[in-house]
Amino acid sequence: MSSYQGGRGGRGRGGGGGRQYDYQGRGGGQYDNQGRGGANSNWRGPPPHHAGAGGQGASYAGRGSRGQYQQNPNPRAQYPHPRGPQGSYMGSSSGGCGPQQMYAQPGSGPQYQYPDLNPKPPQQPGWVQRGHSPQTIRAVSSQYHAPIQQQQETHRPYIGTVPDLHQANQPRPSAPISQAIAVCGGVATQEQGEAGLEGKMSELTLQQELPLPPVSTKAYKFPRRPGKGTRGQKVFVRANHFLVQLPGNALHHYDVTIKPLVTSRGTNRAVMRALVNAYQHSNLGGRLPVYDGRKSLYTAGPLPFESQRFEVTLSDEDSSKRERGFTVEIKHVGSADVSHLQMFLAGLQPDAPQDAIQALDIVLREMPSSSNGIVPVGRSFFSDSFGRYKLGEGLESWSGFYQSLRPTQMGLSLNIDISSTAFIESVMVTEFVSKLVGKDLNNIHLTDADILKIRKNLKGVKVEVTHRGNMRRRYRISGLTALPTRDLTFPCDEQGTMKKVVDYFREVYSHNIRYVKLPCLDVGNNSRKPNYLPMEVCKIVKGQRYRKKLNENQTTNLLKATCQKPVDREKSILNTVRDNKYKEDIFVTEFGLTVSDQPTMIEARLLPPPLLKYNDTGAEQECTPRFGSWNMKDKKLVNxxxxxxxxxxxxxxxxxxxxxxxxxxxxxxxxxxxxxxxxxxxxxxxxxxxxxxxxxxxxxxxxxxxxxxxxxxxxxxxxxxxxxxxxxxxxxxxxxxxxxxxxxxxxxxxxxxxxxxxxxxxxxxxxxxxxxVGGRNTVLADAIRRRVPIVSRKPTIIFGADVTHPPPGEDTNPSIAAVVASLDWPEIATYAGTFRPQAHRQEIISQLGEMVKEHLRSFRKKTNLEPQQIIFYRDGVSEGQFQQVLQHEITAIKTACKQLSDSYSPTITFIVVQKRHHTRLFPTDNRFADRSGNVLPGTVVDTKICHPTEFDFYLCSHAGIQGTSRPAHYHVLWDDNGFNVDELQQLTYNLCYTYARCTRSVSIVPPAYYAHQIAFRARSYLDSGSDSGSFAPGSARSGEASSTVKQLPALKDNVKKVMFYC
CATH class of the missing domain: 3.40.50.2300 (Response regulator)
Known part of the structure; x- marks a missing residue:
């Protein structure tokens, strides 16, 4: 191997990194403290690493102030290099050249450093800014060798010593770019060993430059993970994440336009299925595309055209004797580059390439989405064949499964879980009505309340008629008639001759209507004459999801249907993976994906519970909870x-x-x-x-x-x-x-x-x-002793915030934002709360600034202190809203502080709390499981299934009572306070023991929990006082032109001073 003698750039010694590989095949140079790269091909890393291959590529020698190109005799290095860059003086260290270099402007020596994940655009194309070193994949600066090497190790996909149930597989060598990315940041099986790696190296031909990571488009860059946590006892758990091996080819994206316009995804999919069946082996060139049911179609390779129009005929589902014609236009719009996804997973790209993730997600969803009898709902798939459970009042739950593709530290994983939701029973409408109102139809008398309930539950439901033999035409219910069937007439001819409905059905269909006291279904619309159907000749079409709010009894029954012990839930998940047969899925095979059938084994940690302080007058002044619970025996409330x-x-x-x-x-x-x-x-x-x-x-x-x-x-x-x-x-x-x-x-x-x-x-x-009444139940003993990391060093206020939205179907009611904040320091046990209404289904807290100022003033009034640190736990935000919520709400918090005083600028840590996810953790050892079979309280995971580079973790802070525990997911979006991993995880876990309403640790951090409770309390004000609610200028209601928000009554002064919501 030839060497590179680099001119010294800045204060750091130059030296390209020789590429070494550990037993997992991770690309990454090994450097000594002088920045020298290991160029020796038989270098052996520390145990348990196998021998790694040496660096490859052309090399240079620095000659005083000029760099001189030297030919590399290595025949595998086919990368042509221009003349080397000028150096300010001769470098003293040498090492093998990495697989990709950029070139500094004359006068700045090549100082190598870990690439910034949010770099500024270069001033000149192909050049880095003057004074900066060229960025090299997996190369590190010799000037900052210790901290940057630590960062490098932190932000690679985590590879620990956990005895995996599976090993990550290296992507297949199908293209030079994807090969290079795989070598640089991917992982390889242990079985491949040194010979396999060298075989890959021999295939590798760098005929074009690797693509540079795209510049981040995020308005705010989320904090990188500061490391991996070390506190607590190590335990092993399994997670319902299944490793997905990526394809090597780019995915081609096509725009789909279907005319006439169809609003149903199901109809769109049926049209596309008919098109593929007719044209796959002709116009589509043998490609098997996947389709999202709306506008996007993806193929594993290019179609033979840029744009083409197709004619498709489809049987009308509402009438078996009619056919509908559709025109489908397919137009190429670009490609989803899988190499960018691989770079992101390797920690080399700041932003997740959502186009590639979305495309691969659609690939994995295509088979269940197109299967008969399976109803897709969001990311879940349901079927009555998976299991049914009666919920009451004409509803039943269908079992199913949830699946979602997620970028993680170990690579791309498929998160699979068991799911259930409510469907309307496929029964005759008369039977449904009888169950709904709880009355016998033979001697029925419907009250006005009954009619209102029936109309509300049947509107929009699709039915099929049963009185016309095999002709099962379908209709959608638009309402009920005001008159009972026996009194109902309609114009039967152009002269307007009126005929009774009962007579018409007897004469035309030989059907004597039995339930003449019931109203008829109106299945017409505004553009046609009324169309009446007696309830007894209509059957509810199978597979219609119930979208309205469940009552208390139905909710209880749904929970019973979904409640599974951890061992049963894990077994159901594994059965689902087996039954889905991903290896036999024609769409998965078409796109070159491979899905593991084994869950992910993770080395988790068990955090210690906090010591709780009670009043000194009790027999027991301090208490250490066991398994997430304790009692009040021999204890007195601390205040x-x-x-x-x-x-x-x-x-x-x-x-x-x-x-x-x-x-x-x-x-x-x-x-x-x-x-x-x-x-x-x-x-x-x-x-x-x-x-x-x-x-x-x-x-x-x-x-x-x-x-x-x-x-x-x-x-x-x-x-x-x-x-x-x-x-x-x-x-x-x-x-x-x-x-x-x-x-x-x-x-x-x-x-x-x-x-x-x-x-x-x-x-x-x-x-x-x-x-x-203003007391405190317990506080953290460490808080009294000023030993809580970060929080005890300065006056700190902890916020919790949540937004609750009205249930489906309530389009005029506002969303409600609630914010709580601590009133005591250093104890942090008492929280005041406030709320505001805002636009329908708006997640961003529009009046956050005013609520923050209100809480900051209350804190100062109560403690005579000005909080120097803000910790903000935000509930209810999905990953797709992170940027938007952070951009608005961080600005609102900072502005609120400035409005109190120009010089007031507390440091802020902003953490999103998520419970509506489908990650589940299962114990592998009964010694680390509670009586319900769940993982123990304090189980924390920050590796493998977490984000590739950002600061997040899963924490199961509560003891499972029934069913399978759901860990809370915490994701840090902003951190001025500089938390390390152990500090934030332990603080969050400890706070879960300070929830005021019980002597148990809770599943999410209490300030977020309290905010959730206040938001629902405010919703109850709205529901109970809806008739008296006023409208005031604000934001627009959904589906209306009016820009008003229904206002809420304000809390009284004495109430808002205490924790009234408990």
């Missing part, structure tokens, strides 16, 4: 609140005044045992009241309480309310009246719990009451 003035109202017919008084006595006893000051006698005797007089009773009773306390100049502290078990909107109405009108915190108790009054229930209620 017990005071309830001096309280009263009780029962709205339950089963609980009279005396029973309510008995319950309150037991509750007061428990509060005092827990460490609160709770007066034994109420200021007013308990009473029983009718639920239909709710507002009247609440306001009159409050005035009586105020009058009784007038001589003391005090106000009531607490109202205890007994509610019926099934209370409808009673709870929501009560909270709205008390918290936004009367200015009083309440504690509601269901009848079934009041009658039992178990000690465990009373203890939990005491925890809620304590924080509602």
């Amino acid at each position: 017990g609140g005071q309830v001096n003035f309280w009263y009780c109202i029962s709205f339950s017919p089963q609980v009279g005044g005396n029973d309510a008084g008995w319950f309150c006595k037991k509750l007061g006893d428990m509060c005092r045992v827990s460490g609160m000051e709770f007066k034994a006698n109420p200021i007013l005797p308990p009473i029983s009241a009718q639920r239909d007089r709710l507002e009247e009773v609440l306001k009159s009773r409050y005035q009586e309480a105020v009058s009784a306390l007038s001589r003391l100049g005090k106000l009531p502290d607490l109202l205890i309310v007994v509610l019926p078990n099934n209370n409808g909107n009673l709870y929501s109405d009560l909270k709205r009246i008390c918290e936004t009108d009367i200015d009083l915190v309440t504690q509601c108790c269901l009848t079934k719990n009041v009658m039992k009054a178990s000690p465990q229930y009373l203890a939990n209620v005491a925890l809620k009451i304590n924080v509602k």
Whole structure:
């Protein structure tokens, strides 16, 4: 091998990196502290690495101030180089040349460094800016050898010593570019060994330059992972991620236009299937394309045309005797470069190439999407053949599976999980109506409420007629008739002759209508004359997803259907992978993908639980939880609140005044045992009241309480309310009246719990009451001792934020943003909350700045301190919204601080919390599993299945009670505070033990949890007070031209000071 003697650039010694390979085939130079590259082909790395191949490529010698090209005798190096760059003086180190070089301007020596993942555009094409070294793939600067080598190791795809269930495979050598990328950043099987690698090297011919990583287009660059966590006990877990081997070829992208325009993805797919069946081996050149059901079609190679139009005929699904003609135009628009995806996975490109990921995702979805009997819903696929479960009122759940392609540290992985959702039962409409209203149709009398419920549930549902033999024509229900079938007439000819529906069906179809008291279905539309169909001749078409909100009973049944123990869920996932038969999938084969059938084995860590502090007056002042839980035995609340003035109202017919008084006595006893000051006698005797007089009773009773306390100049502290078990909107109405009108915190108790009054229930209620009156239940012992990393060093405020959206079908209701923030430091246990309405289904918090200022002022007022650090946990943001949310909300936070003071600029860490994902972790050793079979609380994962370069981790912070635990996913989008991995993971985990409502650790960090609760509390204000809601200028409602947002009642001053939402 020839060597490169580089001129010294800047202060660093030059020296190209010889390319060495470890046992996984990772490309990466090995350097000593002088920046010398290892050029020896028989170099052997530290155990357990195998011998690596030496560097290849042409080489140079620096001659004083000029670089002189020298011919490399290595016959494999076919890369032509121009004259070498000038050096400021002779370099002293030498090493093999890496596979790609850029050239510095004259006068700046070639100083090699790890490439910036968000580089500035060069000032001249093909040149780096003056004073900077040329960027070389996997080359590092000798000037900054130690830290940059550490970064290099950090941001490669993680390859640990975990005994994998599978080994990553090196992409097949199908193109020079993809070969070079695979050698540089991919991974190879251990079986290939040195001989296999050298075989690949011999095939490698660098006839063109490797593409440079594209410049990042992100407005904000997310923080890179600062390292891998080390704290905690190492444990092994399996994850439902399955490695995908990438193809070597580019994917060709085509735009699809179907005329006449079709809104149904299913119809679009049927049109495309018919086209492929007719033209695959002629006009399509034998290609087997995949289609997203809208505008994008992809092929594994180019089609024989740039643009072409096709005519397709399709049978009309609404009428078996009709056919529909379509014109399909396919036009080439570009290609999705897989090499950019490989570079991103290797940590060499800042932005994920979404076009390539989307294309490959469509490839893996094509087979189930085009299979009969399978209903695609988002990224999930459902079928009644996978399993059904009755939900009640005419609904049933269908089982299915979820799959999504994800870029991870180990490469591209397919995340597969079990899923269920609600479908409308495929039964006669009469049977559905009977189940919906719970009445026998033979002697039915429908009330106005029944008719409203039927109309709401049937509108938009597709039905097929059964009274015309084999002709099963389909219709979509647009509404119900105002009259019952027996009174319904319609014009039967051009003269407008009216005929009764019952007579028409008897005369034309020989069908005597049985349920004449029921209304008919209206299946017409505005452009046609009315079209009436009796319910008894219509059957609901199979496979229609129920898109509206489930009631409480249906939700409970759906949870029962989806609840699986971890061992059963993992078995179901593995069966799904087996049944999907990816190796036999013609589309997967066409595009050269390979999907592993083994889950990913990961070396996780088990973080230690925090030490919790309780009041010194208790027998046990400190507590270390075990398996995510503890109890209040021998403990006193760290700061017990005071309830001096309280009263009780029962709205339950089963609980009279005396029973309510008995319950309150037991509750007061428990509060005092827990460490609160709770007066034994109420200021007013308990009473029983009718639920239909709710507002009247609440306001009159409050005035009586105020009058009784007038001589003391005090106000009531607490109202205890007994509610019926099934209370409808009673709870929501009560909270709205008390918290936004009367200015009083309440504690509601269901009848079934009041009658039992178990000690465990009373203890939990005491925890809620304590924080509602300003107390604190427990705090982190390390916080008291100022030993919490980052947080204890400076006054710190922790925020939580969430946005809740109205359920499907409610197009006029606003979304609601809620923000909570801590009020105490260094303990960080008390959170104040506020909320704002905003435009329908808008995720960005439009009034975040105002809410942040409100919380910063409250923190300063409570602590007499100005927070110097902000930690912001943001819930409810999907990955596709990261940039948009960060760009707006970080700006809003900074602007809010500046508006308080020009000189006020606290450091900010912004973390997204995600629970709506499908990653599951399964224990491999029963010693590290809880009684439910789930991974133990504190299990954290930041390798393999996490982002290739960004700062994220999965944390299971709670103990599983039933089903399979879902870890929370935390993704850092901004970090001025400079957290290291262990600090942020431990802080987040510790905070999960400070949730006020129970003595268990919770699944997401409490400030995000509290924000979620406040947003739903505000939603209940809107639902309960919808008739009185006003409209004020704001953002546009979905689907309407009006730019208004329904306003919410504001919290009263005393309520907003405490944790009223617990």
